[in-house]
Amino acid sequence: MSGNGTPLLEIRNVSKYFGSVIALEDVSAFVRAGEVTCLLGDNGAGKSTLIKVLSGVHKPTKGQYFFDGKEYNFNSPRDALELGIATVYQDLAMIPLMSVWRNFFLGSEPTKGWGPFKSYDAEFAKTTTKAEMAKMGIDIRDPDQTVGTLSGGERQSVAIARAVYFGAKVLILDEPTAALGVKQAGVVLKYILQARNRGIGVIFITHNPHHAYPVADHFVILRRGQVYGDYTKAELPLEQLVQMMAGGADLEVLQHELEAASREGGEEAEALAETAQNIEAELDELGDDA
Amino acid sequence: MATDSAPAPAAPPPASDERLREVSQLSRLLARPELGAVVGAVLVWVFFAIVAFDNNFISWATTAAILNRAAPLGILAVAVALLMIGGEFDLSIGSIVGFAGMTIMVLSFPSEGGGFGWSLWPAVFAALVIALLTGWFNGYLVIMTKLPSFIITLATLFIFRGLTIALTRLRTNRTQLGDLDEVSGFALADTLFASQFTIFGARFRVAILWWIGLAILATWVLLRTKQGNWIFGAGGDANAARSVGVPVNKVKIALFMTTAFAGFLVALIQAVQFNGADTLRGFQQEFDAIIAVVVGGTLLTGGYGSAIGALFGALIFAMVQQGIIITGVDGDWFQVFVGTVLVVAVIFNNFVRQKAAQR
Incomplete structure (x- = not known):
């Protein structure tokens, strides 16, 4: 995979203020295609605000936002999504009572037929869901089962596979491993690598250095709204990362x-x-x- | 894109997955929301077939009476099912039935009696437009105020009923208007909405076809169109649905307009059938419709349910009503029976759904 290319997504000297509160101050970060950039920080470090800036929810008060070398100024998350910047939030935007395939295509349903007889192409949706999940290395048992019956890790994987299928070039993952057990977290980390191997730039937000270290190519550590450190994996052994995280x-x-x-x-x-x-x-x- | 990526670790998908238990057709059937209502309908039918055997419960005449009774309620229930799957309530639908019916009557009533003297079809069209507006108004208020639709439509229940009574009295000084059959255009309306066809000597009303047709249409929309997917999404988790681009507000307003349309259709059928309307027409039918929908397996909290279930819910309701009438049990007991059936049905549905989820 690439690696030394120009950044796919980059923010330079971004600050975000809410009234008198300084949520982010002079933060710079980037991700290249086919790489994983890890944003690490403890609670209150400014991770949530940074995600919202990256996904187009918040406009930065100061600083610049580049995608594919061009500067952008998003008005809504839709703008970011149209460029292929997809965000998978912790709550996943999935509907527990609906089946996996219905969730997968919710809001972007494939149709067949014509005029008033246009119908939801359920066969296509089911086979595509299964095939896309298989490409990510996930073997979905039965696309008809409801999302509510999936484990937390499996739900994360469906959400990631969905974002990839709908053309994500950059995938922003908000603490995807936070509520998971050890094994489940491992499964999700594997899918992050799968997405990276398909040439997607992944921004992985977490507060757990043990989850970040195995998958990241690059670390940005946030503390109290500022960049506390910015390292490639080669520069930073795990124990030092852990020390920097919480101390x-x-x-x-x-x-x-x-x-x-x-x-x-x-x-x-x-x-x-x-x-x-x-x-x-x-x-x-x-x-x-x- | 994925040309040089590492080969997926997953083995080529095996013909059958060892984690996938062979699920029998029966168990798949159990996962359907309408199952409880179908089983319930059979049980209620068997119950009356035994208890009311001597009263000719098993006969074409009784079957026709049950279906004729179920049809108007069923038309409302199918629309209410869509709305409730979409996560909202409409308590005003009975008032919309009264409002739409009186609109048709007042507009077509001769001017010497205080009406407007229109011919029937323009009056029907005007009633349709007004009904759709009331539905839009309900939906718009719910979206704009972000208040529970239970409260909003409880308010419009009174507003629409009050308007029906007040405006009718203001204009005609009466609460009942008749003689619709003297209005031009009645013959066609009679054929379309109130004609009867005879099978095995029993008279079935055409409303039954409207009811079944709408239930099939609603089922198709729910299961086989993207709008149906949006309805489930909007009811299951409106915020999640919004975040993936579902136009939740539009879906909900359209659903309120659908229930209002059903109210209009029932008003039209009844006005033609009874040759007139009453300001109290449709009174408390919102509750009957909600009961039919819930008995039909739709969740009160939205996101799960079925239109076919609502069809069977209305059927159960009508069977109980008709069964009580022909067995000669005091009609006073009807409400006790309906309430009991409602509770039992909900408990049974919850049980089935949990079983289905664990399969």
């Missing part, structure tokens, strides 16, 4: 505070103790990785 020291302080609180007893003590243990376990895990 191991911060976690240690938190652990001690929680333990102190739990010793004081009271109603929430047990819950707090448990949380402290969880954090301890996570710290151990980080240590192992490092």
Whole structure:
């Protein structure tokens, strides 16, 4: 795949203010075709605002937006979508009570026939859904089953496959692995690689460095609305990424505070103790990785 | 695009997937929303066939009476089913029946009696336009205010009924108008909307054909057109549907206009059949229609349901009504029976749907 080409999508020195609140300040990032750029940041880092700027929901207060070398100024997400910039949000825009194939083509239904007898080409929709999912390496069992019966990872995959089928050149994924178990998250990461291998530029938003590291070619770390670091994979080992993300020291302080609180007893003590243990376990895990 | 990408890890799709259990036709059938109503209709029929055997329940005459009774309710129910799948309610449909019927009557009534003296078809056309406007008004208010349609149409239930009574009285000083058969153009209307055909000595009304025809049309729209897909989408999750480009507002307004059209059609059928109209025509029929729809397997919360189910829901309603009449049970018990059937049907439907979801 390419790799050294010009960026497919790029933002330069973008700032976004909401009244007196500075949500983003001087943020630059880009993604090339056939590459995965990971946007990492803890809660409140400005990830959500950045997604909305990228997908055309918010206009940046300052800065420039380039797609395929040309500067754009979007008025609505539709404008971005028409260029092939597709965003898959956490809530996925899928309807649980509807079947997979009906969801896949919702809003862009294929039709056959003529005039008043024009009908929804269900056969085409079913076979295409199955075929597109297969191209992503997803074997859908029965396109007639409702989306509500799919697991979280499978739903993410349907949403990604749908965006790819409808001509996405850039795929913006909003925390696709956040609510998933380990295995399911792995499955979704595999589909991100599949999309990348098909020449799509993927912008993968997450707060989990362990999910980001295996798939990303490029990392942009956000902290408090600013770019805290911008690295290629070769420049940045995983443990350093983890350190930059939350800061191991911060976690240690938190652990001690929680333990102190739990010793004081009271109603929430047990819950707090448990949380402290969880954090301890996570710290151990980080240590192992490092 | 995907020319030099890594080969997909998935093995070539096997002829059959080991995770895909052979699902029997029966179990696929169980997943259909109308199943409960079909089974329910059979059960209710068998019940009365036994209980009312001596009263000739199994006869062409009784069958005709049931279908004639079910037809007007069924026409409303099919439209209400579409609307409820689209996630909205219309409590004003009974008032629209009254309003449209009185519009036809007042416009075509002789001017010496306070009417406008129009011939029938212009009056019918005007009533159609007015009914569609009331539907548009309901939909527009719901979209604009973002209030639940339950509240909006509860308000228009009173507004439209009140207008029917007030305007009719203002103009004609009466609450009932008759003699529609003396208006020019009545013969054709009678053929189209109120004629009867005899099968095995029993008289079936043409409204039955309208009812079944509309149910088939609605089913086709729901399952085999993109607009049908939009209806399910709008009812299942309006925001999600909007985000993929479904014109949710237009879909909902069109659905309100569809229920208003059904109200108009029932008003026309009844005006021709009864040779007149009454300001109270259609009173409380919105509830009968909603009962038929819910018994037919449509979810109150939208996004799931069927027009064929609504057809069977109306059939159950009419069978219970007719069954009670011919068994000679005090008619006072009818409402108790209907309420009970409603609760049982909803419990049964929920049970079936959960089973279907787990299959």
